[in-house]
Amino acid sequence: MANLEGNILESLKNDRLIREGHIAYSSGRHSAALLDTDHLTTNPVAVGHMSYAIAKHFFTDHIQTVASPSLEGAALAIWVGHFLDPVARVVPAAMTADGPAVPRQLDDLIVDRRVILIDDLIVSGDLIRPLLQSVEAHGGEVIGIAALWNVGEPELAGHPVFGLLNTVYDVWPQADCPLCATGEPAIDAGY
16 A cells, blocks of 8 residues: 655645644545645645655556546546556546536547546545546446545445545544544534
8 A cells, every 4th residue: 555655745734735633525535634635636745745645555456537527636546547557547537417527528538448547535426426437437447546645435336535634543433433422612614
């Protein structure tokens, strides 16, 4: 499993891209950390290091395409695709009435391909699920789902979700939160 190297984690903390504390997410889950995805995506060095760590998690899976449901995820997907070996193609989703989907003009990058789905942050999975269904409907094989941070369920549609920061910080259902058990008040993450 790819982990976030200590020097990268320290750099994220020093740049205040990760803040520690008792954090409550809209998914109903709690953690001891908050990732500032708005500012993170403006830092190419941090995104590059984190993308490499995500790509490393999938190095032996022979990924051919990286697909993403959001603009922020598409930027991350480009980096992850670049670091895979061989380099993977990138498919940014088109927004449809049913949610993010494979764009008609790029379906050749999905059909009979090994695909990972990437987003910067997964809270509920509401963006990843429709894209996953679209990839499968277009004949792609979803090998995995990944994000910088997964504060939602650990599995979506039968696929485990790899969250890079989840290798450092646990995310718990509120009922199982050890920080709640100590009485420490939770701060609303805002997402």
